[in-house]
Amino acid sequence: MSADLSDLMLVPLDRNSPVPVLRQVYLELRRAILAGVPPPGGRLPPTRTLAARLGVARNTVVAAYEQLLAEGFIEGRVGAGSFVSRDLPDAPEPPPAAAGAPPPPAPPASRRFAGAQAHTGEYGTAPFNTGRCALDERTLQVWRVLTMRRLQRPDPAWLGYADPAGPPALRQAIARYLRTSRAVRCEPEQVVVTAGAQQAIDLMLRVLLEPGDPVWLEDPCYPAVRAALAAARARVVPVRVDAQGMDVAAGIAASPDARLAYVTPSSQYPLGVVLSMARRLDLLAWARRAGAWVLEDDYDSEFRYAGRPLASLQGIDDGGRVIYVGTFNKALFPGLRLGYAVVPWELLEPVRAARLLTDWHPAALPAGVVTDFLEEGHFAPHLRRMRQRYLASRDALAAALREHLADRLDVEVPEQGMKLLARLRPGLSDLAVSAAAARRGLIARPVSPMFLAAPPVQALMLGFSGHEPGALRWAARELAAALAGHDG
Numbered sequence: 001m002s003a004d005l006s007d008l009m010l011v012p013l014d015r016n017s018p019v020p021v022l023r024q025v026y027l028e029l030r031r032a033i034l035a036g037v038p039p040p041g042g043r044l045p046p047t048r049t050l051a052a053r054l055g056v057a058r059n060t061v062v063a064a065y066e067q068l069l070a071e072g073f074i075e076g077r078v079g080a081g082s083f084v085s086r087d088l089p090d091a092p093e094p095p096p097a098a099a100g101a102p103p104p105p106a107p108p109a110s111r112r113f114a115g116a117q118a119h120t121g122e123y124g125t126a127p128f129n130t131g132r133c134a135l136d137e138r139t140l141q142v143w144r145v146l147t148m149r150r151l152q153r154p155d156p157a158w159l160g161y162a163d164p165a166g167p168p169a170l171r172q173a174i175a176r177y178l179r180t181s182r183a184v185r186c187e188p189e190q191v192v193v194t195a196g197a198q199q200a201i202d203l204m205l206r207v208l209l210e211p212g213d214p215v216w217l218e219d220p221c222y223p224a225v226r227a228a229l230a231a232a233r234a235r236v237v238p239v240r241v242d243a244q245g246m247d248v249a250a251g252i253a254a255s256p257d258a259r260l261a262y263v264t265p266s267s268q269y270p271l272g273v274v275l276s277m278a279r280r281l282d283l284l285a286w287a288r289r290a291g292a293w294v295l296e297d298d299y300d301s302e303f304r305y306a307g308r309p310l311a312s313l314q315g316i317d318d319g320g321r322v323i324y325v326g327t328f329n330k331a332l333f334p335g336l337r338l339g340y341a342v343v344p345w346e347l348l349e350p351v352r353a354a355r356l357l358t359d360w361h362p363a364a365l366p367a368g369v370v371t372d373f374l375e376e377g378h379f380a381p382h383l384r385r386m387r388q389r390y391l392a393s394r395d396a397l398a399a400a401l402r403e404h405l406a407d408r409l410d411v412e413v414p415e416q417g418m419k420l421l422a423r424l425r426p427g428l429s430d431l432a433v434s435a436a437a438a439r440r441g442l443i444a445r446p447v448s449p450m451f452l453a454a455p456p457v458q459a460l461m462l463g464f465s466g467h468e469p470g471a472l473r474w475a476a477r478e479l480a481a482a483l484a485g486h487d488g
């Protein structure tokens, strides 16, 4: 028996609330479940019925169910019936309310992490969430076979602790891949396997910086690195970005003695521009002169759709000043949590030590599977297939946006990556449009908060990878409906 909708006691959604509709739906459902309606084992209403009752897009309810599923509140397959878990996770206990006593303040040191989570994107499957990946049956089948093979012959090394830089075989496979595909100059010993680009960046900041050290950051910037720099108590020096990428001369004028420059040269985050060769050479010359380091974040270079990519910055650096960072969390999938840094020799020992102090070493099983995936030739065909998929999604999204929203935004079709930039016409605010989109269950990331000192551009960052063309076409229509009659 499905729970009667009236039993769910859902509070009406507040359309004027700053809390996105999806979150409101999720919170209400969670509250009802924890209140025992429906009881453990009871069936939840079909998503379509609940969506109609609440007056929201069905995708919104699907996304709320998926989140509850992921958190263990419900079980079953979305679409085939969802049931309240028989084994409900404990709801977080509210802190004991000592009568009259204010809660103890968080320690001052914790303030450097304040807001970091708000800087990062949103979670969930809704279009146009960025950073989502696709996996097809071929890759999954290979993955199953490789995993089973590793499990059938478990490595005795798993029963003990291991090298913080990761298994030698994986480091060798990564070095080989980077030399041929990105012209990175490296020996396997210089590769430090991490949980992803983010961990690699965080380790480097901790090894390279003293509190107060000036660091060049592209303006606009990748928000999670801005947050990591705040956590490292670095002094951020915004360096504007133009059509040639980071304006190196502006960086030198603002802070010639910066200790570090963080750059996304092959596809600037968020604008997508490529750092020109002239700027690359200027940046490397400055780093050599100033004794500064350059952190090259090459997060999505595997997905290039046109033209030849420029080789890595690290590969043209004769001064040994560049730390190259890459990731499998985009080329394969974010839940994998595997990436790497190629570290100059003199930094290797402290970086390995920092990795050890953080989480000792990468998990052995996924590292082994990725090693086999690379070494047995599955990676290149996987990338080719995903590139085709993402290209189809990119083109479907660009066409749908042009069809439905040509009067409201200008679409920039990127030659690389997993997201596109849609610049809003004058008078529209990206924060307001993003909020209107969220009320329809869409995730349209505003770009203006990514600006530091430069005048902000009003634009949306729309992810296309990992979303089917049909879903993107539907979402573009929903976005147009969200914008209809919306004047900023």
Ligand SMILES: Cc1ncc(COP(=O)(O)O)c(C=O)c1O
Pocket (backbone or CB within 6 Å): 131, 195, 196, 197, 198, 199, 222, 264, 269, 297, 299, 326, 327, 328, 329, 330, 334, 338, 339
């Ligand atoms: C510019 C940039 N750097 C780094 C990352 C983090 O990647 P990872 O998942 O490997 O930590 C992302 C993720 O979206 C990104 O966009």
